[in-house]
Amino acid sequence: MRELWDIFKKGIIAENPIFVLALSLCPALAVTSSAINSLTMGLAVMFVITANNTVVSITRKIVNPKVRVPVYITSVATIVTVVQLVLQAYLPVLYKALGIYLALIVVFAIILARAEVFASKNKVTPSFFDGLGMGCGFLLALLSIGVIRELLGTGAIFGIKVLGSWYNPALIMILPPGAFILIGYMVAGFKMLTEHMEKVKLERGEI
Amino acid sequence: MGHYLTLLASNIVVNNFVLTRFLGLCIFFGVSKSLNASIGMGMAVTSVMTLSSMLAWVIYHFVLTPFHLQFLTTAVFVLLIASFVQLLEMIIKKHASTLYNMWGIYLLLIATNCIVFGVPLINVENNYSFLESTVAAVGAGLGFALAIVLMASLREKLRLADVPKALQGLGIAFILAGMLSLAFLGFSGMISV
Numbered sequence: 001m002r003e004l005w006d007i008f009k010k011g012i013i014a015e016n017p018i019f020v021l022a023l024s025l026c027p028a029l030a031v032t033s034s035a036i037n038s039l040t041m042g043l044a045v046m047f048v049i050t051a052n053n054t055v056v057s058i059t060r061k062i063v064n065p066k067v068r069v070p071v072y073i074t075s076v077a078t079i080v081t082v083v084q085l086v087l088q089a090y091l092p093v094l095y096k097a098l099g100i101y102l103a104l105i106v107v108f109a110i111i112l113a114r115a116e117v118f119a120s121k122n123k124v125t126p127s128f129f130d131g132l133g134m135g136c137g138f139l140l141a142l143l144s145i146g147v148i149r150e151l152l153g154t155g156a157i158f159g160i161k162v163l164g165s166w167y168n169p170a171l172i173m174i175l176p177p178g179a180f181i182l183i184g185y186m187v188a189g190f191k192m193l194t195e196h197m198e199k200v201k202l203e204r205g206e207i
Numbered sequence: 208m209g210h211y212l213t214l215l216a217s218n219i220v221v222n223n224f225v226l227t228r229f230l231g232l233c234i235f236f237g238v239s240k241s242l243n244a245s246i247g248m249g250m251a252v253t254s255v256m257t258l259s260s261m262l263a264w265v266i267y268h269f270v271l272t273p274f275h276l277q278f279l280t281t282a283v284f285v286l287l288i289a290s291f292v293q294l295l296e297m298i299i300k301k302h303a304s305t306l307y308n309m310w311g312i313y314l315l316l317i318a319t320n321c322i323v324f325g326v327p328l329i330n331v332e333n334n335y336s337f338l339e340s341t342v343a344a345v346g347a348g349l350g351f352a353l354a355i356v357l358m359a360s361l362r363e364k365l366r367l368a369d370v371p372k373a374l375q376g377l378g379i380a381f382i383l384a385g386m387l388s389l390a391f392l393g394f395s396g397m398i399s400v
Binding site: 022023024025026029030070073074077078080081084085100103104106107109112172175176177178179180181183184185187188189191192195 | 226227228229230231232233236278279280281282285286289290319320321324325328329332371373374377378379380381382383384385386388389392
Protein backbone atom coordinates (compact mmCIF):
# COMPACT_ATOMS: atom_id res chain seq x y z
CA MET A 1 0.00 0.00 0.00
CA ARG A 2 2.78 2.34 1.03
CA GLU A 3 4.63 1.75 -2.27
CA LEU A 4 1.52 2.56 -4.27
CA TRP A 5 1.10 5.81 -2.32
CA ASP A 6 4.73 6.71 -3.05
CA ILE A 7 4.23 6.03 -6.77
CA PHE A 8 1.09 8.18 -6.72
CA LYS A 9 2.75 10.98 -4.75
CA LYS A 10 5.84 11.46 -6.88
CA GLY A 11 3.77 12.57 -9.87
CA ILE A 12 2.33 15.46 -7.92
CA ILE A 13 5.44 17.23 -6.64
CA ALA A 14 8.80 15.54 -7.18
CA GLU A 15 8.13 14.74 -10.84
CA ASN A 16 5.35 17.17 -11.62
CA PRO A 17 4.81 16.83 -15.39
CA ILE A 18 4.58 20.55 -16.07
CA PHE A 19 6.75 22.39 -13.58
CA VAL A 20 9.55 19.85 -13.14
CA LEU A 21 9.61 17.65 -16.22
CA ALA A 22 8.42 20.48 -18.49
CA LEU A 23 6.58 18.06 -20.73
CA SER A 24 3.35 18.77 -22.60
CA LEU A 25 3.45 22.50 -22.26
CA CYS A 26 1.09 23.34 -25.11
CA PRO A 27 -2.11 22.67 -23.13
CA ALA A 28 -0.71 24.25 -19.98
CA LEU A 29 -0.65 27.56 -21.81
CA ALA A 30 -3.38 27.22 -24.37
CA VAL A 31 -6.44 26.14 -22.41
CA THR A 32 -5.73 27.78 -19.07
CA SER A 33 -7.36 31.13 -19.81
CA SER A 34 -10.23 30.07 -17.56
CA ALA A 35 -10.47 27.71 -14.60
CA ILE A 36 -13.26 25.57 -16.03
CA ASN A 37 -11.34 24.86 -19.25
CA SER A 38 -8.28 23.88 -17.23
CA LEU A 39 -10.34 21.54 -15.08
CA THR A 40 -11.89 19.76 -18.07
CA MET A 41 -8.57 19.45 -19.85
CA GLY A 42 -6.88 18.19 -16.69
CA LEU A 43 -9.56 15.55 -16.13
CA ALA A 44 -9.39 14.45 -19.78
CA VAL A 45 -5.61 14.07 -19.62
CA MET A 46 -5.82 12.27 -16.28
CA PHE A 47 -8.28 9.78 -17.74
CA VAL A 48 -6.21 9.22 -20.88
CA ILE A 49 -2.91 8.76 -19.07
CA THR A 50 -4.37 6.34 -16.50
CA ALA A 51 -6.24 4.29 -19.11
CA ASN A 52 -3.25 4.20 -21.41
CA ASN A 53 -0.87 3.14 -18.64
CA THR A 54 -3.24 0.30 -17.79
CA VAL A 55 -3.58 -0.84 -21.41
CA VAL A 56 0.16 -0.69 -22.02
CA SER A 57 0.86 -2.59 -18.83
CA ILE A 58 -1.66 -5.34 -19.65
CA THR A 59 -0.29 -5.81 -23.16
CA ARG A 60 3.39 -5.40 -22.27
CA LYS A 61 4.18 -9.11 -22.66
CA ILE A 62 2.31 -9.61 -25.93
CA VAL A 63 3.71 -6.61 -27.80
CA ASN A 64 7.00 -7.06 -29.62
CA PRO A 65 9.43 -4.37 -28.39
CA LYS A 66 10.21 -3.39 -31.97
CA VAL A 67 6.70 -2.17 -32.64
CA ARG A 68 5.94 -0.82 -29.18
CA VAL A 69 5.83 2.88 -30.08
CA PRO A 70 3.20 2.50 -32.84
CA VAL A 71 1.20 0.34 -30.44
CA TYR A 72 1.34 3.06 -27.76
CA ILE A 73 0.29 5.70 -30.26
CA THR A 74 -2.65 3.62 -31.47
CA SER A 75 -3.75 2.99 -27.91
CA VAL A 76 -3.56 6.69 -26.96
CA ALA A 77 -5.35 7.71 -30.16
CA THR A 78 -8.21 5.31 -29.45
CA ILE A 79 -8.65 6.52 -25.88
CA VAL A 80 -8.51 10.16 -26.96
CA THR A 81 -11.16 9.52 -29.62
CA VAL A 82 -13.41 8.06 -26.93
CA VAL A 83 -12.91 11.16 -24.75
CA GLN A 84 -13.60 13.43 -27.72
CA LEU A 85 -16.84 11.64 -28.60
CA VAL A 86 -18.04 11.63 -24.98
CA LEU A 87 -17.32 15.34 -24.49
CA GLN A 88 -18.90 16.19 -27.83
CA ALA A 89 -22.06 14.34 -26.84
CA TYR A 90 -22.48 15.53 -23.26
CA LEU A 91 -20.53 18.79 -22.90
CA PRO A 92 -20.61 20.42 -26.35
CA VAL A 93 -19.76 23.90 -25.02
CA LEU A 94 -16.56 22.74 -23.36
CA TYR A 95 -15.74 20.60 -26.38
CA LYS A 96 -15.87 23.74 -28.53
CA ALA A 97 -13.77 25.72 -26.04
CA LEU A 98 -11.01 23.12 -25.91
CA GLY A 99 -11.14 22.68 -29.67
CA ILE A 100 -8.02 21.38 -31.31
CA TYR A 101 -6.15 20.91 -28.02
CA LEU A 102 -8.33 17.94 -27.12
CA ALA A 103 -7.17 16.05 -30.21
CA LEU A 104 -3.61 17.10 -29.42
CA ILE A 105 -3.66 14.99 -26.23
CA VAL A 106 -2.55 12.19 -28.59
CA VAL A 107 0.88 13.71 -29.02
CA PHE A 108 1.47 14.84 -25.44
CA ALA A 109 4.97 13.77 -24.57
CA ILE A 110 4.01 12.98 -20.97
CA ILE A 111 1.64 10.17 -21.97
CA LEU A 112 4.11 8.36 -24.23
CA ALA A 113 6.88 9.00 -21.71
CA ARG A 114 4.96 7.33 -18.88
CA ALA A 115 4.06 4.38 -21.12
CA GLU A 116 7.67 3.92 -22.14
CA VAL A 117 9.36 4.63 -18.81
CA PHE A 118 6.92 3.08 -16.37
CA ALA A 119 3.97 1.07 -17.69
CA SER A 120 5.99 -1.07 -20.11
CA LYS A 121 8.10 -2.38 -17.22
CA ASN A 122 5.65 -2.67 -14.34
CA LYS A 123 2.58 -4.61 -13.29
CA VAL A 124 -0.93 -3.30 -13.82
CA THR A 125 -1.65 -1.87 -10.34
CA PRO A 126 1.54 0.25 -9.98
CA SER A 127 1.09 1.44 -13.58
CA PHE A 128 -2.46 2.49 -12.82
CA PHE A 129 -1.33 4.50 -9.78
CA ASP A 130 1.57 6.01 -11.68
CA GLY A 131 -0.87 7.22 -14.34
CA LEU A 132 -3.25 8.51 -11.70
CA GLY A 133 -0.47 10.38 -9.87
CA MET A 134 0.94 11.94 -13.02
CA GLY A 135 -2.57 12.85 -14.13
CA CYS A 136 -3.26 14.43 -10.74
CA GLY A 137 -0.06 16.45 -10.86
CA PHE A 138 -0.99 17.60 -14.35
CA LEU A 139 -4.52 18.50 -13.28
CA LEU A 140 -3.36 20.45 -10.24
CA ALA A 141 -0.75 22.36 -12.25
CA LEU A 142 -3.27 23.21 -14.95
CA LEU A 143 -5.90 24.21 -12.41
CA SER A 144 -3.57 26.49 -10.45
CA ILE A 145 -2.48 28.24 -13.64
CA GLY A 146 -6.09 28.54 -14.78
CA VAL A 147 -7.31 29.96 -11.47
CA ILE A 148 -4.54 32.57 -11.28
CA ARG A 149 -4.99 33.64 -14.89
CA GLU A 150 -8.75 33.93 -14.61
CA LEU A 151 -8.54 35.76 -11.29
CA LEU A 152 -6.01 38.32 -12.49
CA GLY A 153 -7.44 38.60 -15.99
CA THR A 154 -11.14 38.95 -15.19
CA GLY A 155 -11.40 39.17 -11.40
CA ALA A 156 -13.45 35.96 -11.26
CA ILE A 157 -12.94 32.26 -10.54
CA PHE A 158 -15.08 29.69 -12.39
CA GLY A 159 -17.05 32.65 -13.72
CA ILE A 160 -18.01 33.88 -10.24
CA LYS A 161 -16.90 37.41 -9.41
CA VAL A 162 -14.47 37.33 -6.51
CA LEU A 163 -12.75 40.67 -6.62
CA GLY A 164 -14.96 43.73 -6.27
CA SER A 165 -15.39 46.57 -8.72
CA TRP A 166 -12.23 48.23 -7.36
CA TYR A 167 -10.17 45.67 -9.26
CA ASN A 168 -9.18 46.68 -12.75
CA PRO A 169 -8.71 43.38 -14.67
CA ALA A 170 -5.32 42.89 -16.28
CA LEU A 171 -6.43 41.66 -19.68
CA ILE A 172 -2.89 40.61 -20.53
CA MET A 173 -3.22 37.63 -18.20
CA ILE A 174 -5.83 35.89 -20.33
CA LEU A 175 -3.93 36.69 -23.53
CA PRO A 176 -1.01 34.50 -24.68
CA PRO A 177 1.88 36.63 -23.26
CA GLY A 178 0.38 36.46 -19.76
CA ALA A 179 0.44 32.67 -19.90
CA PHE A 180 4.12 32.56 -20.82
CA ILE A 181 5.20 35.05 -18.18
CA LEU A 182 3.10 33.48 -15.41
CA ILE A 183 4.42 29.99 -16.13
CA GLY A 184 7.97 31.34 -16.14
CA TYR A 185 7.51 32.65 -12.61
CA MET A 186 5.69 29.50 -11.49
CA VAL A 187 8.51 27.26 -12.74
CA ALA A 188 10.97 29.43 -10.81
CA GLY A 189 8.79 29.29 -7.70
CA PHE A 190 8.53 25.52 -7.94
CA LYS A 191 12.29 25.23 -8.27
CA MET A 192 12.79 27.35 -5.15
CA LEU A 193 10.24 25.26 -3.26
CA THR A 194 11.80 21.89 -4.11
CA GLU A 195 15.29 23.21 -3.34
CA HIS A 196 14.09 24.48 0.00
CA MET A 197 12.44 21.16 0.81
CA GLU A 198 15.62 19.30 0.01
CA LYS A 199 17.59 21.62 2.24
CA VAL A 200 15.20 21.00 5.10
CA LYS A 201 15.46 17.24 4.60
CA LEU A 202 19.23 17.49 4.53
CA GLU A 203 19.27 19.43 7.80
CA ARG A 204 17.09 16.80 9.43
CA GLY A 205 19.50 14.19 8.18
CA GLU A 206 16.90 12.28 6.17
CA ILE A 207 19.03 11.93 3.07
CA MET B 208 -3.55 35.41 -55.38
CA GLY B 209 -4.15 38.09 -52.78
CA HIS B 210 -6.13 35.65 -50.69
CA TYR B 211 -3.23 33.21 -50.52
CA LEU B 212 -0.74 35.93 -49.63
CA THR B 213 -3.01 37.08 -46.82
CA LEU B 214 -3.26 33.53 -45.53
CA LEU B 215 0.51 33.13 -45.66
CA ALA B 216 1.25 36.40 -43.88
CA SER B 217 -1.45 35.74 -41.33
CA ASN B 218 0.04 32.40 -40.37
CA ILE B 219 3.58 33.76 -40.19
CA VAL B 220 3.07 36.80 -38.00
CA VAL B 221 -0.51 37.48 -36.93
CA ASN B 222 -1.55 34.01 -35.82
CA ASN B 223 1.94 32.72 -35.17
CA PHE B 224 1.46 29.11 -34.16
CA VAL B 225 4.11 29.10 -31.46
CA LEU B 226 3.53 32.43 -29.79
CA THR B 227 -0.23 32.80 -30.03
CA ARG B 228 -1.49 29.22 -30.29
CA PHE B 229 1.20 27.51 -28.23
CA LEU B 230 1.86 24.66 -30.64
CA GLY B 231 5.29 23.05 -30.80
CA LEU B 232 6.47 24.47 -27.50
CA CYS B 233 8.47 21.40 -26.50
CA ILE B 234 10.86 21.74 -29.41
CA PHE B 235 10.66 25.53 -29.23
CA PHE B 236 12.15 25.52 -25.73
CA GLY B 237 14.28 22.42 -26.21
CA VAL B 238 16.14 23.39 -29.36
CA SER B 239 16.36 27.18 -29.09
CA LYS B 240 19.49 26.96 -26.96
CA SER B 241 21.65 27.22 -30.07
CA LEU B 242 21.12 29.27 -33.21
CA ASN B 243 22.42 26.68 -35.68
CA ALA B 244 20.19 23.95 -34.33
CA SER B 245 17.23 26.34 -34.47
CA ILE B 246 17.75 27.08 -38.14
CA GLY B 247 17.94 23.36 -38.92
CA MET B 248 14.86 22.68 -36.86
CA GLY B 249 12.93 25.51 -38.52
CA MET B 250 13.71 24.08 -41.96
CA ALA B 251 12.83 20.54 -40.93
CA VAL B 252 9.50 21.56 -39.41
CA THR B 253 8.51 23.70 -42.38
CA SER B 254 9.15 20.99 -44.96
CA VAL B 255 7.70 18.13 -42.95
CA MET B 256 4.61 20.10 -42.05
CA THR B 257 3.95 21.14 -45.65
CA LEU B 258 4.27 17.58 -46.94
CA SER B 259 2.26 16.00 -44.15
CA SER B 260 -0.44 18.63 -44.48
CA MET B 261 -0.81 17.83 -48.18
CA LEU B 262 -0.92 14.11 -47.45
CA ALA B 263 -3.44 14.55 -44.65
CA TRP B 264 -5.69 16.62 -46.91
CA VAL B 265 -5.70 13.90 -49.56
CA ILE B 266 -6.45 11.16 -47.03
CA TYR B 267 -9.20 13.20 -45.38
CA HIS B 268 -11.00 14.12 -48.58
CA PHE B 269 -10.58 10.91 -50.54
CA VAL B 270 -10.65 8.24 -47.84
CA LEU B 271 -12.26 9.48 -44.63
CA THR B 272 -15.06 11.63 -46.08
CA PRO B 273 -16.41 9.14 -48.69
CA PHE B 274 -16.64 6.42 -46.05
CA HIS B 275 -18.04 8.75 -43.33
CA LEU B 276 -15.14 8.01 -41.00
CA GLN B 277 -14.49 11.58 -39.86
CA PHE B 278 -14.64 10.52 -36.23
CA LEU B 279 -11.41 8.59 -36.80
CA THR B 280 -9.53 11.70 -37.95
CA THR B 281 -7.42 11.97 -34.78
CA ALA B 282 -6.25 8.36 -34.85
CA VAL B 283 -5.66 8.23 -38.59
CA PHE B 284 -3.74 11.51 -38.74
CA VAL B 285 -1.38 10.70 -35.92
CA LEU B 286 -0.47 7.30 -37.36
CA LEU B 287 -0.23 8.74 -40.85
CA ILE B 288 2.11 11.54 -39.85
CA ALA B 289 4.28 9.46 -37.54
CA SER B 290 4.84 6.81 -40.19
CA PHE B 291 5.29 9.40 -42.93
CA VAL B 292 8.06 11.14 -41.01
CA GLN B 293 9.84 7.83 -40.42
CA LEU B 294 9.62 7.06 -44.11
CA LEU B 295 10.90 10.51 -45.03
CA GLU B 296 13.83 10.02 -42.69
CA MET B 297 14.77 6.75 -44.40
CA ILE B 298 14.49 8.23 -47.89
CA ILE B 299 16.56 11.29 -47.03
CA LYS B 300 19.19 9.20 -45.28
CA LYS B 301 19.61 7.03 -48.38
CA HIS B 302 19.32 9.54 -51.19
CA ALA B 303 20.32 12.96 -49.85
CA SER B 304 23.02 12.55 -47.26
CA THR B 305 24.04 16.22 -47.20
CA LEU B 306 20.48 17.17 -46.40
CA TYR B 307 20.36 14.43 -43.80
CA ASN B 308 23.46 15.78 -42.11
CA MET B 309 21.89 19.23 -42.00
CA TRP B 310 18.59 18.38 -40.36
CA GLY B 311 18.04 14.64 -40.40
CA ILE B 312 18.40 14.24 -36.67
CA TYR B 313 15.51 16.61 -36.05
CA LEU B 314 13.12 14.51 -38.10
CA LEU B 315 12.67 11.86 -35.45
CA LEU B 316 12.15 14.52 -32.80
CA ILE B 317 9.19 15.92 -34.69
CA ALA B 318 7.56 12.61 -35.64
CA THR B 319 4.91 13.06 -32.98
CA ASN B 320 4.77 16.72 -32.22
CA CYS B 321 1.96 19.15 -31.51
CA ILE B 322 2.68 21.52 -34.36
CA VAL B 323 3.24 18.90 -37.06
CA PHE B 324 0.07 17.13 -36.00
CA GLY B 325 -1.96 20.23 -35.16
CA VAL B 326 -1.61 22.17 -38.39
CA PRO B 327 -3.12 19.49 -40.69
CA LEU B 328 -5.92 19.10 -38.17
CA ILE B 329 -6.63 22.84 -38.08
CA ASN B 330 -6.58 22.94 -41.89
CA VAL B 331 -9.17 20.19 -42.08
CA GLU B 332 -11.33 21.89 -39.45
CA ASN B 333 -11.26 25.14 -41.40
CA ASN B 334 -12.40 23.33 -44.57
CA TYR B 335 -9.46 24.62 -46.58
CA SER B 336 -8.99 23.63 -50.20
CA PHE B 337 -5.85 21.74 -51.17
CA LEU B 338 -3.95 24.87 -52.18
CA GLU B 339 -5.14 26.86 -49.16
CA SER B 340 -4.10 24.11 -46.80
CA THR B 341 -0.64 23.89 -48.38
CA VAL B 342 -0.14 27.66 -48.18
CA ALA B 343 -1.35 27.67 -44.58
CA ALA B 344 1.14 24.93 -43.69
CA VAL B 345 4.03 26.77 -45.33
CA GLY B 346 3.04 29.90 -43.42
CA ALA B 347 2.82 28.04 -40.14
CA GLY B 348 6.24 26.49 -40.74
CA LEU B 349 7.85 29.80 -41.59
CA GLY B 350 6.21 31.35 -38.54
CA PHE B 351 7.68 28.60 -36.39
CA ALA B 352 11.11 29.09 -37.96
CA LEU B 353 10.92 32.84 -37.36
CA ALA B 354 9.92 32.41 -33.72
CA ILE B 355 12.58 29.81 -32.93
CA VAL B 356 15.37 31.76 -34.62
CA LEU B 357 14.41 34.96 -32.76
CA MET B 358 14.25 33.02 -29.51
CA ALA B 359 17.63 31.39 -30.08
CA SER B 360 19.28 34.73 -30.78
CA LEU B 361 17.77 36.15 -27.60
CA ARG B 362 18.88 33.17 -25.54
CA GLU B 363 22.44 33.43 -26.84
CA LYS B 364 22.53 37.01 -25.56
CA LEU B 365 21.08 35.83 -22.27
CA ARG B 366 24.21 33.82 -21.48
CA LEU B 367 25.95 37.07 -20.60
CA ALA B 368 23.13 38.29 -18.39
CA ASP B 369 23.00 37.94 -14.64
CA VAL B 370 19.80 35.95 -14.05
CA PRO B 371 18.55 35.12 -10.53
CA LYS B 372 19.30 31.52 -9.61
CA ALA B 373 15.75 30.22 -9.47
CA LEU B 374 14.84 31.77 -12.81
CA GLN B 375 17.77 30.27 -14.67
CA GLY B 376 17.00 27.82 -17.43
CA LEU B 377 13.36 27.22 -18.18
CA GLY B 378 11.97 30.07 -16.06
CA ILE B 379 13.68 32.90 -17.87
CA ALA B 380 13.07 31.18 -21.23
CA PHE B 381 9.34 31.33 -20.58
CA ILE B 382 9.44 34.99 -19.61
CA LEU B 383 11.46 35.72 -22.73
CA ALA B 384 8.88 33.89 -24.84
CA GLY B 385 6.23 36.01 -23.11
CA MET B 386 7.99 39.20 -24.19
CA LEU B 387 8.28 37.87 -27.73
CA SER B 388 4.62 36.95 -27.70
CA LEU B 389 3.79 40.45 -26.47
CA ALA B 390 5.63 41.87 -29.46
CA PHE B 391 3.74 39.58 -31.84
CA LEU B 392 0.48 40.60 -30.19
CA GLY B 393 1.06 43.98 -31.80
CA PHE B 394 0.28 42.39 -35.16
CA SER B 395 -3.12 41.11 -34.09
CA GLY B 396 -6.07 42.54 -35.93
CA MET B 397 -3.88 43.65 -38.84
CA ILE B 398 -5.11 40.81 -41.04
CA SER B 399 -8.28 38.85 -40.52
CA VAL B 400 -8.86 35.71 -42.55
